[in-house]
Amino acid sequence: MSFLEPAFMQRALIAAVLVGMTAPAIGIFLVQRRLALMGDGIGHVALTGVALGFLLGTAPVVTAVVLALIGAVAIELLRQRGKTSGDVALALLFYGGIAGGVLLIGLAPGASNASLISYLFGSIASVDRADLIITALLCGGVLGVVTLYRRELFAVCHDEEVARVAGLPVRALNLVIAATAAVTVTVAMRVVGLLLVSALMVVPVATAQLWSRSFTRTMLLSIVVGVTVSVGGLVTAFYVDVAPGATIVLCAIALFVVSFVATTVRSAAAR
Amino acid sequence: MSASPFQLVAGRSGYPGRRVLDGVDFEVRAGEFVTVLGANGSGKTTLLRTLLRLTHLDSGELLLFGERASGFRGWRRIGYVPQRPAAPGGVPASVAEVVLSGRTASTRPWRRWSDADRSAVDDALSAVGMSDHSKETVDALSGGQHQRVLIARALAAAPDVLVLDEPSAGIDAESQEALTSTLRQLKAAGTAVILVAHELGSLAELVDRVVVMAHGAVAYDGTEIPAGLHDDTHHHMHHRDVADRRPWGMP
Numbered sequence: 001m002s003f004l005e006p007a008f009m010q011r012a013l014i015a016a017v018l019v020g021m022t023a024p025a026i027g028i029f030l031v032q033r034r035l036a037l038m039g040d041g042i043g044h045v046a047l048t049g050v051a052l053g054f055l056l057g058t059a060p061v062v063t064a065v066v067l068a069l070i071g072a073v074a075i076e077l078l079r080q081r082g083k084t085s086g087d088v089a090l091a092l093l094f095y096g097g098i099a100g101g102v103l104l105i106g107l108a109p110g111a112s113n114a115s116l117i118s119y120l121f122g123s124i125a126s127v128d129r130a131d132l133i134i135t136a137l138l139c140g141g142v143l144g145v146v147t148l149y150r151r152e153l154f155a156v157c158h159d160e161e162v163a164r165v166a167g168l169p170v171r172a173l174n175l176v177i178a179a180t181a182a183v184t185v186t187v188a189m190r191v192v193g194l195l196l197v198s199a200l201m202v203v204p205v206a207t208a209q210l211w212s213r214s215f216t217r218t219m220l221l222s223i224v225v226g227v228t229v230s231v232g233g234l235v236t237a238f239y240v241d242v243a244p245g246a247t248i249v250l251c252a253i254a255l256f257v258v259s260f261v262a263t264t265v266r267s268a269a270a271r
Numbered sequence: 272m273s274a275s276p277f278q279l280v281a282g283r284s285g286y287p288g289r290r291v292l293d294g295v296d297f298e299v300r301a302g303e304f305v306t307v308l309g310a311n312g313s314g315k316t317t318l319l320r321t322l323l324r325l326t327h328l329d330s331g332e333l334l335l336f337g338e339r340a341s342g343f344r345g346w347r348r349i350g351y352v353p354q355r356p357a358a359p360g361g362v363p364a365s366v367a368e369v370v371l372s373g374r375t376a377s378t379r380p381w382r383r384w385s386d387a388d389r390s391a392v393d394d395a396l397s398a399v400g401m402s403d404h405s406k407e408t409v410d411a412l413s414g415g416q417h418q419r420v421l422i423a424r425a426l427a428a429a430p431d432v433l434v435l436d437e438p439s440a441g442i443d444a445e446s447q448e449a450l451t452s453t454l455r456q457l458k459a460a461g462t463a464v465i466l467v468a469h470e471l472g473s474l475a476e477l478v479d480r481v482v483v484m485a486h487g488a489v490a491y492d493g494t495e496i497p498a499g500l501h502d503d504t505h506h507h508m509h510h511r512d513v514a515d516r517r518p519w520g521m522p
Contacts, residue, residue: 031361167346214365
C-alpha cells in the first residue's frame with residue numbers, strides 16, 4: 001500500500017509540510033539571538049495549557065495557544081527588564097510548565113497523565129480536517145509575519161542596540177518574535193509533540209548554516225531541510241511503523257550529522 | 272545654520288544604583304568633528320550611550336537636531352558604530368546583509384530593497400574599502416575588517432552625524448588607515464562625527480574639538496589636544512594621571 005492512499009496520511013503529510021516550513025522560518029531568529037531553547041520553554045508552558053483545556057472541557061489546542069503566548073511574552077518581558085537572565089527565565093518556564101500541566105491534569109475529571117502523552121510526543125496520524133484548517137491558518141500567519149518583517153527581525157536579532165538607535169520599534173519586534181514562536185510551538189505540537197517541538201525550530205537551521213554564508217540562504221535552506229525531514233520522517237514511520245514525531249526529529253539530527261561531517265571534510269580538503 | 276545634532280544640558284545618567292554622568296553639558300554642532308577622551312570609567316561611553324538614548328537620562332535635557340529627544344523621530348540621521356560587533360549569532364550573515372540592515376529603518380516592510388538601497392550599500396562598502404568582501408560572512412573577518420563593515424552599516428543610511436565608540440581599539444594598520452581616510456571624506460562632506468577614543472593616532476588631524484571626561488564630568492573642552500594625551504603609548508596609565516591631576520584646570 002502506498003503511503004499516499006490512507007486519508008489520515010494525506011492530512012498528516014500536509015501538516016508535516018506546513019510545520020516543516022514554519023518551524024525553521026521563525027526558529028532561525030531564535031537561533032540568531034542565541035535563544036535556541038526558547039521553543040522548549042514555550043512548549044513546556046503549553047503543556048499547562050493543554051491540561052487546562054482538559055480541566056475546562058475546551059479544546060486543549062486553544063488553551064495551549066493562550067498559555068504559550070503568555071509564557072513567550074513573559075520570557076521576553078523578563079529579558080527586556082534585565083531583572084533575570086534569559087536562561088533563568090527559561091528554567092522557570094520549564095519547571096513551572098511541566099508542574100502546572102501535571103497538577104491540572106490530575107484535577108481534570110476523566111483525564112490522567114496518559115492524556116498528556118499524545119501532546120508531549122505528537123499525534124500527527126490523528127490530525128483531522130478541522131485541525132488541518134487551523135494548522136494552515138496559523139502557519140500562514142506566522143510565515144506572513146516572517147516574510148513581511150524579515151528585515152526588521154534580522155536587524156533586531158543581529159544587533160539590538162544598533163537597531164534601537166536606528167529608530168526601529170525593538171520592543172514590539174521582540175514581542176512579535178515571541179508571539180510567532182508561541183503560535184508555531186502550538187501548531188507543531190500535533191506533529192512532533194511539545195517535548196520535541198524545538199528540534200524542528202533549531203536543528204534544520206543548524207544544518208542549513210553549515211552550508212551557507214548568508215542569512216537569507218540559511219533561511220531558505222533551513223525551510224527546505226525542515227520540509228524534507230518532516231515528510232521523510234513521516235513516510236519512514238509509516239512503513240517501519242514507529243512513532244512519527246520521534247522519527248522526524250531523528251531524521252533532522254541525522255541530516256545535521258551528515259552535513260557536519262561533509263562540511264568538515266570539505267573545509268579540511270580545501271586547506 | 273542647521274541645528275546641532277546633539278545638545279545635552281546638565282545631563283545626569285547612569286545605571287541602577289550607580290550615577291555615572293553628573294551634570295554634563297555637551298554639544299556637537301552640525302559638521303563638527305568632536306573627540307571624547309578619558310580613562311576607563313571616566314564616563315565617556317556612558318555619555319555616548321546617553322546621547323543615543325541607550326542609557327536613561329535621569330535629569331537634564333537632551334536635544335537631537337534641535338528636537339526634544341523624547342519625541343524625536345529622525346533617527347535615520349544618526350549613525351551608530353558600537354565598540355564591539357555584537358556577539359556572533361548562531362546564524363551566518365554576509366557583509367552585504369549586515370550593511371543593508373543599516374537601511375532597514377528607512378524602508379517599508381512590504382517594499383523590496385530598491386536600487387537606491389543597493390547602491391547605498393555599494394557606496395558605503397567602497398568608502399571603507401571593503402567592496403571585495405561583500406559576499407563573505409562577517410564572522411570570518413578580522414577585527415578591523417568587521418569594524419569597517421559596522422561603519423559601512425552606519426553610513427548606508429547616509430546619516431548627518433556619525434557616532435563611533437573606540438573604533439581604533441585593537442585594529443590592524445590597514446584598517447586604521449581606511450578608518451582615517453573614511454572619516455576624512457565624511458568630514459569634507461559635512462557629516463558631524465563624535466569619536467570616543469583612548470588614543471587618536473592619525474585621527475588627530477581631523478579633530479575640531481576635544482572633550483576630556485573625568486569622574487563623570489567634562490574636565491576639558493577646547494580645540495587643542497591637551498599635552499600628554501597626544502600620541503601617548505602608555506595611554507591607559509597616563510589618562511588616569513590626567514583625570515586625577517586635572518592639569519588644565521576648568522575652563
